[in-house]
Amino acid sequence: MNQWIYFLDLCGTSVFAIAGVLAAGKYRMDPFGVIVLAFVTAIGGGSMRDALIGATPVFWIRDPNYIIVILATVIMCLILVRKPHRIPTYALPIADALGLAVFTVIGAEKALSLGLSSMVAVVMGSITAVGGGVIRDLLCRQIPMVLRIEIYATASIVGGICYTLSIIVGMDSMTSVLFAMFSTLIIRLSAIRWHLSLPAFDLKTKRI
Amino acid sequence: MNQWIYFLDLCGTSVFAIAGVLAAGKYRMDPFGVIVLAFVTAIGGGSMRDALIGATPVFWIRDPNYIIVILATVIMCLILVRKPHRIPTYALPIADALGLAVFTVIGAEKALSLGLSSMVAVVMGSITAVGGGVIRDLLCRQIPMVLRIEIYATASIVGGICYTLSIIVGMDSMTSVLFAMFSTLIIRLSAIRWHLSLPAFDLKTKRI
Amino acid sequence: MNQWIYFLDLCGTSVFAIAGVLAAGKYRMDPFGVIVLAFVTAIGGGSMRDALIGATPVFWIRDPNYIIVILATVIMCLILVRKPHRIPTYALPIADALGLAVFTVIGAEKALSLGLSSMVAVVMGSITAVGGGVIRDLLCRQIPMVLRIEIYATASIVGGICYTLSIIVGMDSMTSVLFAMFSTLIIRLSAIRWHLSLPAFDLKTKRI
Numbered sequence: 001m002n003q004w005i006y007f008l009d010l011c012g013t014s015v016f017a018i019a020g021v022l023a024a025g026k027y028r029m030d031p032f033g034v035i036v037l038a039f040v041t042a043i044g045g046g047s048m049r050d051a052l053i054g055a056t057p058v059f060w061i062r063d064p065n066y067i068i069v070i071l072a073t074v075i076m077c078l079i080l081v082r083k084p085h086r087i088p089t090y091a092l093p094i095a096d097a098l099g100l101a102v103f104t105v106i107g108a109e110k111a112l113s114l115g116l117s118s119m120v121a122v123v124m125g126s127i128t129a130v131g132g133g134v135i136r137d138l139l140c141r142q143i144p145m146v147l148r149i150e151i152y153a154t155a156s157i158v159g160g161i162c163y164t165l166s167i168i169v170g171m172d173s174m175t176s177v178l179f180a181m182f183s184t185l186i187i188r189l190s191a192i193r194w195h196l197s198l199p200a201f202d203l204k205t206k207r208i
Numbered sequence: 209m210n211q212w213i214y215f216l217d218l219c220g221t222s223v224f225a226i227a228g229v230l231a232a233g234k235y236r237m238d239p240f241g242v243i244v245l246a247f248v249t250a251i252g253g254g255s256m257r258d259a260l261i262g263a264t265p266v267f268w269i270r271d272p273n274y275i276i277v278i279l280a281t282v283i284m285c286l287i288l289v290r291k292p293h294r295i296p297t298y299a300l301p302i303a304d305a306l307g308l309a310v311f312t313v314i315g316a317e318k319a320l321s322l323g324l325s326s327m328v329a330v331v332m333g334s335i336t337a338v339g340g341g342v343i344r345d346l347l348c349r350q351i352p353m354v355l356r357i358e359i360y361a362t363a364s365i366v367g368g369i370c371y372t373l374s375i376i377v378g379m380d381s382m383t384s385v386l387f388a389m390f391s392t393l394i395i396r397l398s399a400i401r402w403h404l405s406l407p408a409f410d411l412k413t414k415r416i
Numbered sequence: 417m418n419q420w421i422y423f424l425d426l427c428g429t430s431v432f433a434i435a436g437v438l439a440a441g442k443y444r445m446d447p448f449g450v451i452v453l454a455f456v457t458a459i460g461g462g463s464m465r466d467a468l469i470g471a472t473p474v475f476w477i478r479d480p481n482y483i484i485v486i487l488a489t490v491i492m493c494l495i496l497v498r499k500p501h502r503i504p505t506y507a508l509p510i511a512d513a514l515g516l517a518v519f520t521v522i523g524a525e526k527a528l529s530l531g532l533s534s535m536v537a538v539v540m541g542s543i544t545a546v547g548g549g550v551i552r553d554l555l556c557r558q559i560p561m562v563l564r565i566e567i568y569a570t571a572s573i574v575g576g577i578c579y580t581l582s583i584i585v586g587m588d589s590m591t592s593v594l595f596a597m598f599s600t601l602i603i604r605l606s607a608i609r610w611h612l613s614l615p616a617f618d619l620k621t622k623r624i
């Protein structure tokens with residue numbers, strides 16, 4: 001089980017690093033900006049979580065695999081993607097949705113495994129999932145996606161509640177993880193597909 | 209005594225959460241943005257303080273009452289305040305001044321209780337008091353109020369110095385707390401009343 | 417040796433505080449804004465590093481000399497520099513380059529002394545060196561210099577790699593420190609002298 005969550009965590013890290021690279025491409029950053037945004041998006045949320053709960057040194061310092069996965073992802077992206085503007089516009093939100101689902105579960109699981117309360121577990125799931133994106137958006141001088149798009153963080157909160165409840169009622173780990181990830185993905189992808197977040201983008205058009 | 213400071217802390221948390229909700233209303237955020245800004249304003253400064261001094265897990269993780277107070281405050285605000293633009297414009301700075309006074313004392317008291325130096329206690333009082341507002345303003349893409357309005361953080365620093373000195377000269381806790389809060393409030397409210405911060409707003413008008 | 421690195425650290429702190437004061441002057445901040453930017457620039461990166469590796473209370477809480485050095489630097493600057501707009505425009509980047517070199521070595525050295533891996537040491541060198549400037553730029557609502565100017569953080573990364581490799585091959589501490597600082601300074605100052613960062617400034621002109 002732990003092996004399996006660990007593998008998911010590395011996948012989520014890679015997916016969020018891609019989201020960071022895509023953001024860097026969108027804002028025409030230089031190669032170093034790409035690496036910074038990939039790192040920040042991928043490990044920013046988890047670092048915030050670990051610093052808040054006192055699980056220091058934070059996860060990616062204790063386990064070099066995270067740094068390696070991010071660097072490998074960035075290099076792969078820079079080789080495969082020569083023309084950032086040709087990436088379809090829906091690629092960034094979908095990569096983001098996948099990372100959102102995985103990191104929500106990882107964050108909630110870590111809080112519960114440390115004996116913290118269910119409420120804190122839900123908060124930690126959200127911080128892990130949206131924290132990196134918030135820092136990335138701040139660095140790009142954007143109002144964080146999480147404040148613009150209601151269904152974004154809501155999906156993470158619902159996923160965290162699903163995971164915590166599943167564990168409380170005694171569901172086994174793998175089912176809980178899949179159930180929570182599925183809930184998060186369905187909500188977030190529905191929001192993307194049917195433009196449930198359009199009003200928030202309207203705010204952006206008018207005011208920034 | 210501790211009970212009393214704890215009660216003040218919860219009041220300050222609620223007041224700062226209201227300041228966060230008012231800011232969210234001002235920038236027309238969606239419901240989730242309201243919750244995020246309430247949380248960030250209320251516990252951002254204290255979380256920074258605890259992360260810096262190593263008092264982890266940070267206070268609101270160990271004590272679920274803070275999360276409950278913030279959620280209750282947000283729900284109450286969303287019920288009572290249907291039309292955010294009808295809130296009088298002075299409500300936000302006054303709520304902020306009250307939180308500023310309480311959190312300055314809480315932060316300085318926590319540093320002193322951990323045996324840290326007086327100078328660090330003053331800094332921690334300020335971080336606790338202004339940290340949440342700084343993060344809130346960053347998330348709203350505003351230049352932080354603390355950098356625009358001189359008398360804002362200055363009030364917190366004076367309050368921290370008053371508290372630390374009172375403790376050093378052997379004043380009892382409650383008197384020290386009241387004396388420090390009173391100093392902070394007088395300075396900050398005078399600055400609001402007589403527009404002592406006008407030049408800083410001028411800077412804003414010209415440059416942003 | 418440790419005495420010597422400690423002295424360098426205090427010098428770097430002072431130099432970065434000056435960089436913060438110059439930034440505050442550039443954006444016409446009030447006296448308190450000057451102090452905040454000096455503090456944030458000088459100890460922001462190291463605080464992030466210590467919070468991430470769990471070396472809490474962070475360095476400037478345990479050692480009051482850092483606060484004293486920053487306050488003394490700010491007072492000195494405010495006395496000597498009455499007219500911020502008369503500071504030559506190259507003063508800020510050169511002060512920044514010196515701080516960059518010192519803090520890179522300090523960060524990498526701290527990580528290695530705690531037994532962390534070489535890869536983490538390079539990352540910690542960069543976080544220590546560029547973290548404070550990133551927070552300062554965020555507070556000034558600028559896209560962080562580190563994302564605009566490729567050669568900036570690259571210089572820190574190269575310096576961190578030089579230091580880590582020097583230690584691994586068994587070079588003595590002082591030689592390693594000087595070698596790493598020299599590499600960082602040469603790269604950064606060359607970038608400033610021959611405007612190797614011009615394209616990044618172009619991005620800024622076009623888009624912000």
